[in-house]
Amino acid sequence: EPEVTQTPSHQVTQMGQEVILRCVPISNHLYFYWYRQILGQKVEFLVSFYNNEISEKSEIFDDQFSVERPDGSNFTLKIRSTKLEDSAMYFCASRGTKGDQPQHFGDGTRLSIL
Amino acid sequence: QKEVEQNSGPLSVPEGAIASLNCTYSDRGSQSFFWYRQYSGKSPELIMFIYSNGDKEDGRFTAQLNKASQYVSLLIRDSQPSDSATYLCAVKGGSTLGRLYFGRGTQLTVWP
Numbered sequence: 001e002p003e004v005t006q007t008p009s010h011q012v013t014q015m016g017q018e019v020i021l022r023c024v025p026i027s028n029h030l031y032f033y034w035y036r037q038i039l040g041q042k043v044e045f046l047v048s049f050y051n052n053e054i055s056e057k058s059e060i061f062d063d064q065f066s067v068e069r070p071d072g073s074n075f076t077l078k079i080r081s082t083k084l085e086d087s088a089m090y091f092c093a094s095r096g097t098k099g100d101q102p103q104h105f106g107d108g109t110r111l112s113i114l
Numbered sequence: 115q116k117e118v119e120q121n122s123g124p125l126s127v128p129e130g131a132i133a134s135l136n137c138t139y140s141d142r143g144s145q146s147f148f149w150y151r152q153y154s155g156k157s158p159e160l161i162m163f164i165y166s167n168g169d170k171e172d173g174r175f176t177a178q179l180n181k182a183s184q185y186v187s188l189l190i191r192d193s194q195p196s197d198s199a200t201y202l203c204a205v206k207g208g209s210t211l212g213r214l215y216f217g218r219g220t221q222l223t224v225w226p
Contacts, residue, residue: 031211042218043158043202048211055211091157100146100165100206103214105157 002026004106006092012112013082021077021109023092032075033093033103034067036060043091049075079111087113116141118205120217127224133190135220137203140184146206147179147186151199152219158202162188193224 005024013019025032034046048055049067066078075094079086089110093103117140127133135149146165150158164170164177164186176189190197200219206212 033211033213035214043204043214043216045213045215048209048213050211056209056213058213089157100212102148102160102163104160105150108157 004092004094004104006090006106006109008109009107010110010112012114015084015113016081019079019082019111021079021090021092021111023075023077023094023106024073025075025092025094026096026104027073028096029094029104030097031055031095031103032067032069033095034077035091035093035105036088037091037108038085038088046077046090082111082113084113087111116144116205116207116215118203118215118217120201120203120220123220123222125220125222127193127222129193129195129224129226131193131224133193133197133222133224135188135190135201135203135222137186137188137217138184139186139203139205139215141205141208142181142184143208144181144184144205145208146212147177148204148206148214149175149177149186149188150202150204151197152202153199158204161201190222193222195224195226198223 032049047057089108092106095103149161162177178187203217204214
């Protein structure tokens with residue numbers, strides 16, 4: 001069964017550094033999403049993306065965040081200057097465009113900011 | 115702010131019992147509802163989705179939706195220890211790509 005893949009599985013970074021989290025959505029999916037989950041808290045929406053444009057973003061997704069589809073398969077989330085509170089699990093999700101299809105999640109990247 | 119509330123749990127049931135997980139949502143216009151299972155430290159895994167009022171069954175899982183009461187539930191029949199996980203209720207927002215609003219989850223433990 002096709003799946004969303006994310007790399008790396010764990011990223012440790014010094015505060016203030018830039019990080020790029022990578023995702024390969026399911027191949028025939030065109031709607032992409034990033035969510036995050038701080039330890040012990042609920043899953044929170046960050047951003048949705050379609051046709052090389054941000055469709056919607058939450059209040060969390062400030063100027064420190066950006067997303068990009070650099071080629072036909074990858075979808076990336078960049079955090080420019082990381083803060084301690086950015087430590088969380090980051091999940092990429094994708095879904096197809098026909099009808100009302102559910103979102104499928106990748107295994108996540110655990111981001112630890114020191 | 116669209117809210118999704120789940121019964122707080124934790125919920126503990128014996129093996130073979132029925133586990134009942136509940137969820138309410140605040141946006142009366144919501145149309146699509148999802149149940150995800152999340153094992154500790156892992157990602158959400160889609161279990162069921164439901165769009166119409168009534169019941170939807172898939173194996174040991176039944177999702178129930180009552181839009182008038184803004185209520186969605188998940189029943190797990192013949193619960194197994196492997197069902198022990200946190201169950202997340204998610205409601206799709208009305209935007210074009212439909213962001214998901216998640217509840218905090220209900221932790222289920224099935225003991226042998």
